[in-house]
Amino acid sequence: MNHVNLIGKISSEPKVLELENGRKIAQFSLSTTEVYLDGEGNTKERKQWHRISAWGRWVSVLEKFGQKGLNLAVEGRLVSRFYKGKSGDRRFVVEVEVNDLILL
Numbered sequence: 001m002n003h004v005n006l007i008g009k010i011s012s013e014p015k016v017l018e019l020e021n022g023r024k025i026a027q028f029s030l031s032t033t034e035v036y037l038d039g040e041g042n043t044k045e046r047k048q049w050h051r052i053s054a055w056g057r058w059v060s061v062l063e064k065f066g067q068k069g070l071n072l073a074v075e076g077r078l079v080s081r082f083y084k085g086k087s088g089d090r091r092f093v094v095e096v097e098v099n100d101l102i103l104l
Contacts, residue, residue, distance in 0.1 A: 002077040004096050006050060007104070008032035014066040016059060026054040026062040030074060030096075051095035053079070058098050071104035 014028040034046045052074060054062055066072075076098045085091045 004074070004076050004078055006030060006032055006074045006096065008050070008072065008074075010066060010068055010070045010072055011049060013068050014054075014062040016063055023055065024059045026059045026066070027095075028052050028062070028066065030072060051093060052076075052098060053095050054098040054101070058101060061101070061103075065103055073102040073104055074098055075100040 008030045010028055011031040012029040014026045016024055016026050018024050030050045030052050032048050032050065034048065036044055036046065038044050074096060076096045078094060079097045080092065080094045082090055082092055
């Protein structure tokens with residue numbers, strides 16, 4: 001099963017792209033924070049950044065309400081793909097494709 005649940009903050013303004021076929025995609029970064037105790041019992045935080053992509057109705061929700069700093073819960077799946085970089089090189093990326101989201 002390929003299932004991801006994340007709760008975090010939008011860390012980059014959602015970028016909306018319209019593809020050649022007329023479909024729109026919203027892409028942004030979501031930061032999550034993990035709190036843990038180190039070996040000496042001190043509380044530590046570790047941040048992770050996740051690439052997020054959203055299609056369909058979620059694009060219009062993100063266009064209207066999505067902004068840097070907004071708390072968000074995302075449910076989706078991991079997707080890996082290749083794309084051509086600016087210099088023509090082949091790049092690999094893993095991102096979360098949104099099935100559902102909740103503005104917090």
